Amino acid sequence: MFIRELQVDGYGALHGVKLSFETPVTIIYGRNEAGKSTLLRFVRSMLYGFPTRKDPVERGEPVAGGRHGGRMILSVSPEAEWVLERYAERGSGLIVRDESGSDRPMPQQEWERLALGGVSERLFRQLFAVTLDELHEIRSLQGEEIGNYLYHAGMAGARH
Structure with a gap:
């Protein structure tokens, strides 16, 4: 499985950002303050949930607008993709849309076991x-x- 696309609605200074990846391994680089660390925190929040307001840097409250969260498109096999959607106002709950197009809420523990190999x-x-x-x-x-x-x-x- 690898991340094929990131869609950031709102996270820290990122707003309306869409990035596509073509390979399973990606190195993100850029000048200071370009948003690399913010993007990494976004990926972590998407995979593991949004931290509480007690940790404002990790939480990534949007400062440039947009809904706090976004989507990840995951390539799970050559024939199948999943769309992971997570927004902070849902209490970090996530929704996974599988290859059949069905949306299903998924508990974090099941997500980690099923998609992240534990x-x-x-x-x-x-x-x-x-x-x-x-x-x-x-x-x-x-x-x-x-x-x-x-x-x-x-x-x-x-x-x-």
């Missing part, structure tokens, strides 16, 4: 969506320490 938000943060802070932390490790770090991150974050 990958928790913590594991996602540690291994799949790396920010500059995490790179600095990994850079300070040497030799086998890197392997141990990744192994323990996976053991701590994975659900069975």
Whole structure:
């Protein structure tokens, strides 16, 4: 499964943004303040839910307008796509539209098991969506320490 398209209605400084991806692995780069970290937080919020108002940076309240949330189009196989829709006012509940076109609300735990292979938000943060802070932390490790770090991150974050 990979993200084929992101549609940001409103998240932080992003409003009405639509990005398409053609490969399973994508590197986002750009100048400072271009919105890279905001986009990463949007993806995390879409996959795992919107944080509470106690964490305003991670929550990403729209400052440029738009409805707080958006859609992700996921390529789940060469023949099938799912549309994930999530908005903060729904209490971070998500709706998944499958290849048949059926919309169904889905509990977070079922979503993580079904679509994310049981990958928790913590594991996602540690291994799949790396920010500059995490790179600095990994850079300070040497030799086998890197392997141990990744192994323990996976053991701590994975659900069975």
